[in-house]
Amino acid sequence: MSANDEQLFLKYVQENPINKQILQLAPQLGVSDWWLTAGALFQTVWNVLEGKDPQNGIRDYDFFYFDEDTSYEAEDAVIRRAQELFKDIDAEIEVRNEARVHIWYEEHFGVPAIPFLSSTDAIDHFAAKTCCFAVTTGKNGKTRVYAPHGYEDLFARRIIPNPVLAPREVYEAKIKRWLSTWPSLRAEPWPEQ
Numbered sequence: 001m002s003a004n005d006e007q008l009f010l011k012y013v014q015e016n017p018i019n020k021q022i023l024q025l026a027p028q029l030g031v032s033d034w035w036l037t038a039g040a041l042f043q044t045v046w047n048v049l050e051g052k053d054p055q056n057g058i059r060d061y062d063f064f065y066f067d068e069d070t071s072y073e074a075e076d077a078v079i080r081r082a083q084e085l086f087k088d089i090d091a092e093i094e095v096r097n098e099a100r101v102h103i104w105y106e107e108h109f110g111v112p113a114i115p116f117l118s119s120t121d122a123i124d125h126f127a128a129k130t131c132c133f134a135v136t137t138g139k140n141g142k143t144r145v146y147a148p149h150g151y152e153d154l155f156a157r158r159i160i161p162n163p164v165l166a167p168r169e170v171y172e173a174k175i176k177r178w179l180s181t182w183p184s185l186r187a188e189p190w191p192e193q
Contacts, residue, residue, distance in 0.1 A: 005151040009045065010143060013135060016044040016054035018091045022061060023137045025085055031078055033066035033119045035134035035146065042131055045154055046182045057181040060092040064119040064134070070100045098122035111167050120146050127166035127174055130159045159187040 014020050022036050040061040047056045063082065067074060075097040082095040098119045105113035116122040119134070123146060126132050130153050134146040153160050159178065161171050168190040175187040 005155070006145050006147065009041075009133070009147070009151055009154070010135070010145065012045045012048040012054075013041050015048050016040070016058075018055060018058075018061060018089055019044060019135075021089050022063065022086065022093065023135060023143065025089075026063070027137055027139045029065075029078070029082055029085055031065035031067065033064075035064050035119050035123070035136045036061065037064055037119075037123055037134040037146075038062040038126065038131055041133045041135060042154055043178075043182075046157060046185065049155070049157060050182060050184055055091075058091075060094045063093055063095045064098050064122060065095070066098050066116075066119045066122075068099055070097065070103065072100075075100055109167060109170060111165070113165055120148075124148060125165040126162055127171040128159050129162045130154055132162065157182070157185045159185055161188060161190050163191055 014023075019036060019040055022040075026034055026036070039058050043056075043058050044054050047054045047058075065078065067078070078097065079095045082093060086093050098116050098121070101122060102113045102115045105111070113125075116125070123132050123134050129149040132146075132148050133154070135143060136146075137143050149160070159175055163171075171190055175185075179185055179187060
């Protein structure tokens with residue numbers, strides 16, 4: 001992993017004007033440990049690599065933050081503030097407190113989740129290693145990237161499973177959708193246990 005890879009990644013990510021807007025406005029939300037993550041980033045990179053509109057196929061923009069107040073009311077208040085802050089952005093921005101995920105994960109995905117320790121801990125548990133990217137911006141405007149598995153597979157358009165939490169069915173459903181939208185991708189099979 002090199003500084004050049006990170007710079008290229010950020011260049012591609014910022015070719016999506018929605019990503020740029022979110023990264024510029026998000027510090028005003030006043031939440032801790034926040035990151036723009038998931039498809040907003042890796043799908044934008046795939047679009048740029050394939051010469052498509054950078055927003056192509058991106059259903060929503062995942063915005064993670066981490067707050068030890070795991071009440072529904074606290075998260076809802078942040079979601080409402082974010083709706084106001086991002087109201088002029090023409091996209092669905094999904095704001096979630098990653099400290100709350102273990103509360104609803106099993107009902108949604110069929111397997112229990114342990115409480116995450118941070119937003120980046122949550123990102124480490126994505127169904128595919130190729131999805132484990134996040135970007136944040138400080139109040140000083142300085143951008144930081146989280147890329148625990150590096151950039152090689154992303155730039156090579158290889159999807160690598162990450163069997164640490166999500167069940168196989170979740171991974172396979174995601175790659176089916178991704179391959180239909182980005183046919184140049186290659187997906188590695190879920191490992192046999």
